[in-house]
Amino acid sequence: MARHASLPSSAQRTLPRKQGLASFAPSGTTSAVRSALMTGLMLGAVGVTTPLAYAQSAAPAASAARSYNIQAGPLDRVLNSFAAIAGVEFSSDASLLQGRSSRGLSGIFTVEQGFAELLRGQGLNASRQGNGSYILVKPAEQGSRPSGEVTLAAVKVTGTTVSPTDLPASYAGGQVARGAKLGVLGNVDVMDAPFNVTAYTAQAIADQQAATVGEVLRNDPSVRFTTSDGHNAENITIRGFEINSSELAFNGMYGMLPGAHVPTEFVERVEVFKGPAAMLSGIAPSGAVGGVVNLVTKRATEQDLTRLTTSYASNSHLTQAADIGRRFGAEKRLGVRFNGSLGYGETTLEDQKKRDNFSSLGLDYRGERWKMELDAYSAHQNQSDGSPLMVGFSTLGRVIDAPDTSKNALRGTYAHQRTDGAMLRGEVELTRGLSAYAALGTANYNYDGFINGTRVVLTNANGNATGQTYNQAGYTRSSSGETGLRSSFSTGSIAHQMVASFAQQHTTTGLATVNTSASYVTNIYDPKTNPTIAGAHGAVARSADNIYSSLALADTLSLFEDSTLLTLGARSQSVKQKMATPTAYEESAITPMLGLVVKPWGPEVSLYANYIEGLSPGVVVSSVYANEGETLAPYKTRQKEVGVKWEHGSFINTFSLFSILKPSTISVATSASRPTLALDGEQKNQGFEWTIAGQLSRQVRMLGGAAYTVGEQVRAATAANDGKKAPGVPAWTANLGSEWDLPWISGLTLNGRVTYTSAQYLDAANKLELPSWTRWDAGANYALSAFSKPVVLRFAVENLTDEHYWSGRFGEGFATLGAPRTYKLSATVDF
Known part of the structure; x- marks a missing residue:
């Protein structure tokens, strides 16, 4: 990650980074895949352990242009972020930068143009040296230096400080960020975080043409999907445990995002936290414990922005998008950022059509010692004449080959989804080292049509299957609030970062009586017969009314000159379900957390460990069981994790070993006529991960990693399954992008x-058992200037070989399908 450097004479220096790459070649892969992944592993070993001569001496061509998106901030931080992304060595005297701020940088620039734009009006220049590095000078000094050469003293690299409330800078290469939000702890530098966390940037989103958050998550080796590509929802697993699309966080709060696909137009960061996080973020609405995906919204930069993008995706889906940002006032305190898009056309599923409308407005005001932010959006998604399938194998008893996923077996089905949401957040500095914050948000999600139940069950190996369609409707109304205090102080030689927080979420849901069609017969390989379409659904009535309240307290202690960071925290969480059956439910639980980071050999290596818990709502036992009416408390998922983060040059490796034990309810036989419902079930997922990000050289960037996970049913609902592998948990997963x-x-x-x-x-x-699968994607981006306007053309082919494959698991005995070969093309112009 991008680092500041401490030099004698108050100098600062940003160093070009040497890189490494790591990947696993799982057993059972094809020879081609094994060769490719092992080649990546050997390249990484060379990059990590051997200095690359050209990385130290060669400089990128001054005329080479690329796209940048660097947020406003202190000038020293912005310049160092730019130098790290550009891959150049940059040195400065700290006294020249003290008290200066920057508008940031957005657009297409060469290295020379980028420095010139960042230093415009500052009375400073970036002088290129003979070895390709740059040094910050005053204009008068530049001409006085013979041949422009500067001799710098030896450099000691030290870590940067990430503010708990400011957006962390981008890391070298621009695909991920220097840090991420860890719930109530705020933004934390990745080398200071006692967890495995990755934050994907807006630049990575744009360059990959990722239209939804789900498409961004395809970069992560620990993330896999439990819905077919193109389905109405993008549900995932992290470390083998499920997370619904409704459980993503929005600027740190649950329940605020669109209920369907979450568009990326208004997203600045997609942050992925791996593992349970009840103490950090509170209980997820449905009790998910695999991790947290948090979205950070865009803000207006210091530079005016008017960006228009036209996108095409096969078969004939077009999207027009606008991204407009302005700041107003003499000191540009008020910022306005608008994002809007309209998409329409046919998808890769034959005859299926989608129309998507999205608009968002982000406002922010920066006072002397306070700031306010407001986000509002409206998202509409309409899908007609088809849906991807999920296919069941329980009746057939074995898995057969996957069909061509462009075949449409559900013609005539449709789905309408709309979400409107808004969030207001404020922060004020009360005294030096003490600040208060508060946030309030609301979201209203409505849907109707054939949202779920898009599945069939196979009856023979020739692909014949039966199914039904389900016409349904419903809503989710959510309101969330949070308030807290942050304090920075010292006790002797120990520095503290303390936070106290109170949060509450109130969610009501409504469901209509589902209208189910008569059974129909189809064939997954040749779906000539249209399904039977269910009639109108019934009226929508309220079905749940839940309140989640919590109080959290955490303290991060910095010891031994910041070489040791100890984080202690706990959250008291209550769950109130007013409409639970047979009676209302109200219980509470306390979830602790311990995190430790030790840097024994300097800031480039962090050893970390954590113990943290997840929380899922309990239940009131129904009349089916002998313990009818008993209230089961919220149950805790427990994680233990250790790891190493190694930052070598402009490249970071994260190695993690984890063990997660998740309880569940099971039916226990008794001597009575009815069984007992008990919280005695357990699933244990344990394994290791290796993730990578950064620049392998100045021209090559890498992103991805590999994970090995063993999922075991420690105590299953059926005793015969005890000790067997947990379903839906592949042993090996790997994603490697470059x-x-x-x-x-x-x-x-x-x-x-x-x-x-x-x-x-x-x-x-x-x-x-589903077989293994491999997918290859390829593309190209071209940044140029047309009519004096920055233009970026992007082209990609996903599933290059048009592989037909079962991508994952959807419920007991059901499999999901991967998308067919997909072409993407876009053109972005800045005005």
Whole structure:
């Protein structure tokens, strides 16, 4: 990650980074995949352990242009972020930068143009040295230096400080960020975080043409999907545990995002926290414990922005998008950022059409010692004449080959979804080292049509299947609030970062009586017969009314000159379900957390460990069981994790070993006529992860990693399944993406990604096994200037080989399908 450097004579220096790459070649892969992944592993070993001569001496061509998106902030931080992304060595005297701020940088620039734009009006220049590095000078000094050479003293690299409330800078290469939000702890530098966390940037989103948050998550080796590509929802697993699309966080709060696909137009960061996080973020609405995905929204930069993008995706889906940002006032305190898009056309599923409308407005005001932020959006998604399938194998008893996923077996189905949301957040500095914050948000999600139940069950190996359609409707109304205090102080030689927070979420849901069609017969390989379409659904009535309240307290202690960071915290969480059956439910639980980071060899290596818990709502036992009416408390998922983060040059490796134990309710036989419902079930997922990000050289960037996970049913609902593998948890997963700036064609970047998932079981009995699969993606981006306007052209082919494959598990015995070959093309122009 990008670092400041401490030099004698108050100098600062940003160093070009040497890189490494790591990947696993899972057993059972094809020889081509094994060769590719092992080649990546060997390149990484060379990059990590051997200095690259050209990385130290060669400088990127001054005429090479690329796209930048650097947020406003202190001038020293912005300049160092720019230098790190550009891959150049940059030195400065701290006294020249003290008290200066920058508007940031957005657009397409060469290195020389970027420095010139950042230093405009500052009375400073970036002088290029003979070795390709740059030094900050005053104009009078520049001419006085013979040949412009500067001799710098030895450099000691030290870590940067990430403010708990300011957006962390981008890391080298621009694909990920220097830090991420860790719930109530605020923004934390990744090398200071006792967890495995990755924050994908707006630049990565744009360069990958990721239209939804789900598409961004395809970069992460620990994330896999439990819905078919193109489905109405994008549900995922992290470390083998499920997370619904409704459980993503919005600027740190649950329940505030669109209920369907979450568009990326208004997203600045997609932050992925791996593992349970009850103490940090509170209980998720449905009790998910695999991790947290948090979205950070865009803000107006110091530079005016008017960006228009036209996108095409096969078969004929077009999207027009606008991104407009302005700041107003003599000191530009008021910022306005508007994002809007309209998409329409046919998807890769034959005859299926989608129309998407999205608009958002982000306002912010920066006072002397306070700031306010307001986000509001409206998202509409309409899908007609088809839906991707999920296919069941329980009746057939074995898994057969996947069909061509462009075939449409659900013609005539449709779905309408709309979400409107808004959030207000404020912060004020009360005294030096003490600040208060508060946030309030609301979201209203409505849907109707054939949202779920888009599945069939196979009856023979020829692909014949039966199914039903389900016409349904409903709503979710959510309101969330949070308030807290942050304090920074010292007790002797120990520095403290303390936070206290109170949060509450109130959610009501409504469901209509579902209208189910008569059974129909189809064939997944040749779906000539249209399904039977269910009639109108019933009236919508309220079905749940839940309140989640919590109080959290945490303290991060910094010891031994910041070489040791100890974080202690706990959250008291209450769950109130007013409409639970047979009676209302109200219980509470306390979830502790301990995190430790030790840097024994300097800031480039962090050893970390954590213990943290997740929380899922309990239940009131129904009349089916002998303990009818008993209230089961919220149950805790427990994680233990240790790891190493190694930052070598402009490249970071994260190695993690984790063990997660999740309880569940099971039916226990008794001597009475009815069984007892008990919280005695357990699933244990444990394994290791290796993730990478950064620049392998000045022209090559890498992103991805590999994970090995063993999921075990420690105590299953059926005793015969005890000790068997947990369904839906592949042992090996790997994602490896790369970008290469062609040195002989300025502005042209080639990119690619390979994704591998090993075999996995669909059922608890381990009788239905999906085969492994590999997907290849490739593309190119070209940044140029047309009519004096910055333009970026992007082209990509996903699933390059048009592989037909079962991508994952959806419920007991059901499999999901990956998308067919998909072409994407876009043009972005800044005015």
